[in-house]
Amino acid sequence: MAxxxxxxxxxxxxxxxxxxxxxxxxxxxPYFPPEEPQKFINVHKIFGASNVSKxxxxxxxxxxxxxxxxxxxxxxxRLKDPVYGCVGAISILQRQVLRLQxxxxxxxxxxxxxxxxxxxxxxxxxxxGRTCFHHNTSGNIYYPNPHWNEPxxxxxxxxxxxx
Amino acid sequence: MTLKGGATSAxxxxxxxxxxxxxxxxxxxxxxxxxxKVFQNAHKLFGVSNIVKILRSxxxxxxxxxxxxxxxxxxxxxxxxxxxxxxxxRQLYYQIQMLEEEMHTVxxxxxxxxxxxxxxxxxxxxxxxxxxxxxxxxxQLELGMAPSNNALPLFNQVTHQPYTMQNTYSSSDIDxxxxxxxxxxxxxxxHLFLDTNxxxxxxxxxxxxxxxxxxxxxxEPLADTQHQVVQDYDEIHPFFDxxxxxxxxIDTKDAEDSSRxxxxxxxxxxETTQLMVGNVGSKDLKNAAACFSLTSVN
Numbered sequence: 082m083a084x085x086x087x088x089x090x091x092x093x094x095x096x097x098x099x100x101x102x103x104x105x106x107x108x109x110x111p112y113f114p115p116e117e118p119q120k121f122i123n124v125h126k127i128f129g130a131s132n133v134s135k136x137x138x139x140x141x142x143x144x145x146x147x148x149x150x151x152x153x154x155x156x157x158x159r160l161k162d163p164v165y166g167c168v169g170a171i172s173i174l175q176r177q178v179l180r181l182q183x184x185x186x187x188x189x190x191x192x193x194x195x196x197x198x199x200x201x202x203x204x205x206x207x208x209x210g211r212t213c214f215h216h217n218t219s220g221n222i223y224y225p226n227p228h229w230n231e232p233x234x235x236x237x238x239x240x241x242x243x244x
Numbered sequence: 245m246t247l248k249g250g251a252t253s254a255x256x257x258x259x260x261x262x263x264x265x266x267x268x269x270x271x272x273x274x275x276x277x278x279x280x281k282v283f284q285n286a287h288k289l290f291g292v293s294n295i296v297k298i299l300r301s302x303x304x305x306x307x308x309x310x311x312x313x314x315x316x317x318x319x320x321x322x323x324x325x326x327x328x329x330x331x332x333x334r335q336l337y338y339q340i341q342m343l344e345e346e347m348h349t350v351x352x353x354x355x356x357x358x359x360x361x362x363x364x365x366x367x368x369x370x371x372x373x374x375x376x377x378x379x380x381x382x383x384q385l386e387l388g389m390a391p392s393n394n395a396l397p398l399f400n401q402v403t404h405q406p407y408t409m410q411n412t413y414s415s416s417d418i419d420x421x422x423x424x425x426x427x428x429x430x431x432x433x434x435h436l437f438l439d440t441n442x443x444x445x446x447x448x449x450x451x452x453x454x455x456x457x458x459x460x461x462x463x464e465p466l467a468d469t470q471h472q473v474v475q476d477y478d479e480i481h482p483f484f485d486x487x488x489x490x491x492x493x494i495d496t497k498d499a500e501d502s503s504r505x506x507x508x509x510x511x512x513x514x515e516t517t518q519l520m521v522g523n524v525g526s527k528d529l530k531n532a533a534a535c536f537s538l539t540s541v542n
Contacts, residue, residue, distance in 0.1 A: 129291045136289075136325070144326045151330040155317065163298055164306050167329045168313040174336035181343040188350045195357035224316055 094121040095130065108134050112149040123156040124149075172224070256283035257292060270299050274311040285318040 092103030093110035098121055103110060109130075113121040124133055133152060140148045159166035254265030255272035256279055265272055271292070275283040286295060295314060299307050321328040 127294060128289060129294055132289060132291055140326055148326045151327050154330050155328060159298075163302055164310045165313045166317060167333065168316055171329060171332055171336065174333060174340065178336060178339050178343065181340060181347065185343060185347050185350065188347065188354060192350060192354045192357065195354065195361055198361060224312075 091115050094118045095125075098122060098125065099130065108137055112137070112146055120153050123160055124152050127156040127159045128152060168224070253277045256280045257287075260284070260287065261292065270296055270307075274308075274315070282315055282319065285322040286315055289318045289321050290314060 092101075092115065093107055094113040094115050094117055095109030096103035096107060097115060098118065109121065113124075124130075128136075133149070136148060136152065137145050155167050158170065162169050165172070253259075254263075254277065255269055256275040256277055257271040258265035258269060259277060260280070260283060271283075275286075290298075295311075298310060298314070302310055317329055320332060324331050327334070
């Protein structure tokens with residue numbers, strides 16, 4: 082949570098960890114309050130302070146807080162699981178999505194069967210449109226959208242993904 | 245540090261860092277020289293030192309998987325600079341929620357269909373049961389047997405009993421009985437008592453009333469609703485009266501009247517026996533004959 086006011090007497094978590102003077106224009110201060118030291122420690126351990134600083138400066142000011150929070154999340158996930166990090170969670174969720182889609186397909190088939198059997202004249206609602214996920218597995222991990230293993234060749238940067 | 249001519253091409257990591265790519269380079273297997281963009285993304289997010297630090301903290305057998313996840317994470321961050329993999333996770337959570345909601349809706353709809361289907365099956369079974377029991381009763385009637393008591397309530401339950409006498413008997417039919425007495429009489433009774441194929445208005449008294457009239461002599465006249473039946477039934481109604489009115493035959497003192505009645509009743513008996521179910525039980529005939537034997541005595 083970004084602090085609304087910054088005081089030089091209280092350095093931010095980043096400057097406190099880096100043992101430097103926290104300047105008024107410190108890029109980390111709004112996003113790493115001194116009450117949350119572990120947040121910066123995790124981010125620094127995985128990504129490094131310089132990389133985080135560059136990433137913060139590359140996004141719009143109103144999106145920086147979200148960017149820092151996402152980095153903090155990914156850093157914590159990588160510390161907990163050094164092999165897969167947050168990609169492990171993505172794999173689990175993607176498998177769940179596929180399982181639900183299969184179950185839904187089966188239920189739709191039953192529904193059509195019953196509707197046909199009872200000579201129901203009402204048209205069956207078409208199944209909801211679903212995103213086509215690629216079945217790209219490597220070992221035990223599932224990587225949704227294998228194109229993301231390749232660099233993004235878009236003309237411009239996206240605004241940070243849709244949520 | 246530039247590469248010497250003829251040396252093996254450096255990996256993307258060493259090429260970016262402009263250093264000699266040694267054979268023991270940790271990143272060489274995962275960042276080939278032709279994937280510079282991938283390395284740039286990984287380097288931008290993690291940094292070479294941090295990647296090497298992660299790899300060194302892991303078992304060599306886990307290096308491949310770890311590098312794959314690192315590259316994936318870096319590419320996602322390059323695609324979505326603000327939310328990165330967290331955005332993908334949130335998207336998946338949202339998809340799961342939508343799928344679960346859809347599944348709940350479809351399951352509810354499926355349950356409705358199942359209940360409706362089950363209800364229809366029960367109705368069909370009930371109708372089949374009724375028709376089978378009706379067939380049993382009809383067969384019993386054809387054999388001249390009184391239907392079982394449990395069949396009568398079944399007839400009561402059959403609310404749609406049309407009394408359209410499709411095979412009605414006219415006066416001419418009485419004189420000229422059909423060729424196949426059994427079949428025609430069975431049809432007559434079948435249409436008279438039960439028509440499971442048609443669905444008409446409920447006639448509560450008609451099946452039981454007519455049935456009782458045929459089998460139980462002292463019955464009340466038919467209702468007006470069965471006008472057509474009554475109209476045809478009048479043709480043979482007097483015969484039943486003559487057959488069943490035992491007291492009148494026994495008590496009468498007028499022999500002529502009794503003989504006349506006897507003759508007429510005998511004739512009517514013959515005709516009615518011809519008209520009635522051909523397979524009328526001998527017991528009924530004996531009972532009928534007993535009346536005349538008594539009257540003949542008198």
